[in-house]
Amino acid sequence: MAALGARGSAALPARLRALWGLLARRALAADAGEGRAAKPKPAFTDEAVQTLLYKMTGLDLHKVFRPVKQGLKPPNYKLMTEAQLEEATRKAIEEAKVKLIMPPVLNEREPIDDVLAEDKVLEGTETAKYVFTDLSYSIPHRERFIVVREPNGVLRKATWEERDRMIRIFFPKEGRRVIPPPLFKDENLGTVFQQDRHEDVLNMCIAQFEPDSPDYIRVHHRTYEDIEKRAKYDLLRSTRHFGGMVWYLINRKKTDGLLIDMINRDLLEDATSLITLYHMLHPECQSAKEAKEGNLQGVDLIKVFAKTESQREGYIQLALQAYEEAMATSSAS
Amino acid sequence: AFSAGSRLLRGYRGSHVVIRFALGGCTNRPFYRIVAANSKRARDGKYLEQLGCLDPLPNAYGEKVAGLNLERLRYWLGCGAQLSRPAEKLLGLAGFLPLHPMTVTGAERLRRRRQREQQPEAAPADGSAEPGTAP
Numbered sequence: 001m002a003a004l005g006a007r008g009s010a011a012l013p014a015r016l017r018a019l020w021g022l023l024a025r026r027a028l029a030a031d032a033g034e035g036r037a038a039k040p041k042p043a044f045t046d047e048a049v050q051t052l053l054y055k056m057t058g059l060d061l062h063k064v065f066r067p068v069k070q071g072l073k074p075p076n077y078k079l080m081t082e083a084q085l086e087e088a089t090r091k092a093i094e095e096a097k098v099k100l101i102m103p104p105v106l107n108e109r110e111p112i113d114d115v116l117a118e119d120k121v122l123e124g125t126e127t128a129k130y131v132f133t134d135l136s137y138s139i140p141h142r143e144r145f146i147v148v149r150e151p152n153g154v155l156r157k158a159t160w161e162e163r164d165r166m167i168r169i170f171f172p173k174e175g176r177r178v179i180p181p182p183l184f185k186d187e188n189l190g191t192v193f194q195q196d197r198h199e200d201v202l203n204m205c206i207a208q209f210e211p212d213s214p215d216y217i218r219v220h221h222r223t224y225e226d227i228e229k230r231a232k233y234d235l236l237r238s239t240r241h242f243g244g245m246v247w248y249l250i251n252r253k254k255t256d257g258l259l260i261d262m263i264n265r266d267l268l269e270d271a272t273s274l275i276t277l278y279h280m281l282h283p284e285c286q287s288a289k290e291a292k293e294g295n296l297q298g299v300d301l302i303k304v305f306a307k308t309e310s311q312r313e314g315y316i317q318l319a320l321q322a323y324e325e326a327m328a329t330s331s332a333s
Numbered sequence: 334a335f336s337a338g339s340r341l342l343r344g345y346r347g348s349h350v351v352i353r354f355a356l357g358g359c360t361n362r363p364f365y366r367i368v369a370a371n372s373k374r375a376r377d378g379k380y381l382e383q384l385g386c387l388d389p390l391p392n393a394y395g396e397k398v399a400g401l402n403l404e405r406l407r408y409w410l411g412c413g414a415q416l417s418r419p420a421e422k423l424l425g426l427a428g429f430l431p432l433h434p435m436t437v438t439g440a441e442r443l444r445r446r447r448q449r450e451q452q453p454e455a456a457p458a459d460g461s462a463e464p465g466t467a468p
Contacts, residue, residue: 116428124441124447128391132427135385136404145403148396149426162396168402 053243060238122153175207263319353417
């Protein structure tokens with residue numbers, strides 16, 4: 001797989017910060033970033049974490065701009081000089097970076113439980129509840145007023161499920177259906193995973209659900225588990241879901257398969273960034289302390305990590321040996 | 334007051350803007366649109382602006398769905414629009430306006446009627462049971 005263009009560390013594009021400011025500021029009381037930033041543990045949104053995850057995601061232009069199923073059009077050929085080609089490649093890299101902005105990773109939302117008024121007089125008059133939605137166009141969906149008048153006269157704020165349903169009904173969006181497709185049920189996800197369509201499932205999930213809804217989190221976790229079980233990390237590499245997957249695996253300390261896959265594909269820098277991120281998130285583990293004392297780099301870091309933290313130490317040693325032999329033969333020849 | 338709302342009504346004499354329900358849908362399937370219209374217009378005729386909708390039949394989740402564009406509603410109320418009685422009752426239920434007094438009166442009347450229906454059932458039931466139990 002030829003990776004075109006530079007994979008250097010990029011400054012976070014301004015749009016990423018704007019997008020995340022929007023979601024982080026809209027108050028979720030148990031927001032992951034704010035909660036964890038108070039203690040020394042780094043959050044998904046930190047600059048350092050984001051740069052590491054972005055480096056690991058890779059930038060394979062052929063995969064990012066892989067043909068999406070569209071209407072049939074004859075191909076468009078252009079005649080360019082070298083300079084124009086470089087310019088076009090540079091612009092393509094910029095667009096690819098925008099396409100690789102990672103979707104947010106948030107904690108599950110707290111249930112809403114707020115009563116606005118209690119009118120005992122209305123008890124027994126109605127048989128069904130009324131759901132009132134504020135349809136003013138300029139309000140963000142998070143701040144919209146959606147209230148429910150129960151048959152017993154209580155006027156309360158709507159639950160998250162009711163809110164989602166009303167917003168799906170009144171504000172249709174492309175890719176978001178009023179009734180979530182049965183694809184997202186657990187029994188049907190297995191079928192899609194058989195066909196290796198993890199990325200499509202995740203894209204559909206992002207279009208359909210909110211990032212902090214339990215369905216979104218469940219689908220994402222199922223997908224990451226399946227990928228980790230079958231070691232198909234390459235399906236998500238160079239997509240915007242790779243960062244989220246790495247975050248999930250590191251938090252649950254299941255990084256061995258990913259490490260072996262990276263070494264087998266000769267991506268040593270990715271492997272070192274993975275281990276650096278692991279140490280940032282679990283600073284009290286033994287390999288973190290050893291690495292900090294010895295100030296290790298590269299292959300030594302991986303060896304220390306393999307000895308102390310990993311379960312599949314043998315496999316990692318084998319992969320490292322194979323890699324070193326390959327380096328030796330290639331440098332010799 | 335001379336505002337944009339009253340300026341639009343130059344064609345009619347003695348009319349005003351009302352916010353009311355316009356009925357749509359099919360047989361045995363009503364659907365109301367909450368609409369700001371001239372009072373002289375037909376109920377389902379040309380309106381100034383649609384401010385929301387109400388589905389009077391409960392959906393699969395047992396809810397009657399209503400949408401209200403509160404921003405525009407506030408604009409028309411500020412222009413001097415009047416509300417029809419069902420619109421006032423709906424906004425009272427929503428919490429935008431205080432509860433309509435007729436809603437409260439209707440609820441109390443319903444409760445009293447139900448009580449009266451229960452008492453005559455209780456009284457003849459007692460009357461018919463007693464000769465059986467009493468020797």
